[in-house]
Amino acid sequence: MDESTLIRRAVNGDTAVWEPLVRIHQEAVFRLSYLLLGDPDDAEDIAQETFLRAWNHLERFDTTRPLRPWLLSIASNLASNRRRSVGRYLSALTRAFRNEPALPDTEEKSLQRLRANELWKAVQNLNATDQQIVYLRYFLDLSVAETSETLQIAEGTVKSRLSRALEKLRNIIRDDFPVLSEGQEL
Amino acid sequence: MMDIEFEKQLRTIANGMEYPRTPDIAESVMVSLRSSTRPRFVLKRLAWSLTILLVFLSSLMLIPTARAAIIEFIQIGIVRIFPRPVESTVETIATAIPDNMPPRTATPGEPLPSLIPLLENIAGETKLANAQKTAPYPVLLPTYPPDLGQPNHVYVQDADGKMTILVWVDPQQPEHVVMSLHFIPEGSWVIHKMEPQVIEETEVNGLRAMWAVGPYPLRMRNGDIQFERLIEGHVLIWTDGDITYRLETDLPLGEAIKIAKSLEPIP
Numbered sequence: 001m002d003e004s005t006l007i008r009r010a011v012n013g014d015t016a017v018w019e020p021l022v023r024i025h026q027e028a029v030f031r032l033s034y035l036l037l038g039d040p041d042d043a044e045d046i047a048q049e050t051f052l053r054a055w056n057h058l059e060r061f062d063t064t065r066p067l068r069p070w071l072l073s074i075a076s077n078l079a080s081n082r083r084r085s086v087g088r089y090l091s092a093l094t095r096a097f098r099n100e101p102a103l104p105d106t107e108e109k110s111l112q113r114l115r116a117n118e119l120w121k122a123v124q125n126l127n128a129t130d131q132q133i134v135y136l137r138y139f140l141d142l143s144v145a146e147t148s149e150t151l152q153i154a155e156g157t158v159k160s161r162l163s164r165a166l167e168k169l170r171n172i173i174r175d176d177f178p179v180l181s182e183g184q185e186l
Numbered sequence: 187m188m189d190i191e192f193e194k195q196l197r198t199i200a201n202g203m204e205y206p207r208t209p210d211i212a213e214s215v216m217v218s219l220r221s222s223t224r225p226r227f228v229l230k231r232l233a234w235s236l237t238i239l240l241v242f243l244s245s246l247m248l249i250p251t252a253r254a255a256i257i258e259f260i261q262i263g264i265v266r267i268f269p270r271p272v273e274s275t276v277e278t279i280a281t282a283i284p285d286n287m288p289p290r291t292a293t294p295g296e297p298l299p300s301l302i303p304l305l306e307n308i309a310g311e312t313k314l315a316n317a318q319k320t321a322p323y324p325v326l327l328p329t330y331p332p333d334l335g336q337p338n339h340v341y342v343q344d345a346d347g348k349m350t351i352l353v354w355v356d357p358q359q360p361e362h363v364v365m366s367l368h369f370i371p372e373g374s375w376v377i378h379k380m381e382p383q384v385i386e387e388t389e390v391n392g393l394r395a396m397w398a399v400g401p402y403p404l405r406m407r408n409g410d411i412q413f414e415r416l417i418e419g420h421v422l423i424w425t426d427g428d429i430t431y432r433l434e435t436d437l438p439l440g441e442a443i444k445i446a447k448s449l450e451p452i453p
Contacts, residue, residue: 015216015219015220018215018216018219019212019215019216020212022211022212022215022216023212026208026211026212027208029211030205030208030209030211031205031208034205034206040206040209042319043206044209044211045319045320045322046322047209047211048211048214048215048218049322051211051212051215052215052218052219055215055219078322081322081323081324081428082322082323082324112199112201112202113202113203113204115199115202116199116200116201116202116203116204117203117204119196119199119200119203120203134196137193138193138196138197138200139200139203141197141200163189166189166192166193166196169196170192180199
């Protein structure tokens with residue numbers, strides 16, 4: 001059964017089809033929440049809340065549109081609300097960085113993880129709007145169209161915001177995250 | 187061109203990101219859906235109830251006195267205030283204070299009657315830290331008056347939007363509530379307050395706010411959940427974003443606004 005059929009059945013009240021839909025999208029929703037909040041427990045809470053909220057408001061959802069951007073949009077709003085509690089956000093980030101990654105399988109993997117983690121830290125120097133767009137495009141690998149749906153802005157606006165965010169990120173990396181530039185043309 | 191290369195490198199690096207293992211969200215979501223009333227279908231039932239109610243109200247609209255009483259209400263956030271019937275309360279809705287009410291600049295009046303029996307019936311008592319963890323919005327604490335301290339009771343109601351209630355009691359008379367602060371997110375909560383004696387429009391940080399002076403009955407409803415009580419204190423209501431704030435206190439308006447303006451995230 002394809003996703004649009006599942007969604008239509010869910011809109012008609014078929015609870016059973018919500019489970020496979022959650023399974024399809026839970027990883028993306030959890031990961032975006034984790035990137036935005038820096039804490040796996042908070043990310044799990046937000047992801048769960050996202051799917052419950054989506055279920056409760058499914059009648060408002062346009063079934064001709066893809067589900068993932070809508071879910072990510074809900075998750076992003078919920079995570080932003082939670083982040084406004086500055087103390088909690090900072091403590092969550094502290095916890096996240098205190099937890100060193102598990103021992104790597106290979107030196108190459110270790111380097112990849114280190115660089116990815118450094119990039120995540122670099123992105124956190126951007127404002128919340130720029131962070132969102134960078135996470136969606138490069139960490140979750142959404143297309144411009146999906147990013148546009150998620151943020152509910154025009155595709156042209158996605159491109160212009162991305163361009164500005166990348167410019168800032170390039171400067172941040174150059175000044176504060178030299179490990180990301182080593183041997184690269186970043 | 188530079189951007190394209192930069193984007194390519196970002197994507198490559200981001201692909202190496204190590205995420206925590208994704209928990210089984212589907213399982214927990216389905217457990218929640220199965221164990222709770224299915225709000226979407228509650229809403230459908232509610233819609234039918236509203237339809238019937240509307241038919242009933244429409245018939246009442248044919249009667250002039252009933253029409254005046256029904257259509258006159260003030261909405262702020264999810265709170266709907268029904269003043270006294272228009273025929274008798276035109277002056278009451280203005281800013282005048284009735285003779286039997288203390289002036290708003292007066293020192294605080296008698297403490298509110300005990301809320302404890304009501305509070306004991308409210309599910310979801312928790313600790314402040316847990317409330318902040320649970321609520322998908324910042325739970326704010328007043329920093330005014332400076333000696334207020336943390337709330338004595340904290341509740342999080344989980345029903346299609348988590349409502350947080352903070353309660354401060356009189357340290358000398360712990361059975362008396364001196365102040366409560368509600369955080370009510372968008373959702374299906376509906377609060378009706380009937381016939382407060384004074385309703386005054388004011389502002390909190392530039393946001394529209396309403397000040398209602400009791401006593402009056404209060405009815406809170408969310409789907410099948412409902413509770414009522416008689417409020418004898420005063421209430422300041424304002425909204426900021428998706429949250430409706432409701433500050434219940436026996437202090438005068440000026441003090442209530444100072445408290446509302448002093449809200450800060452939990453340190």
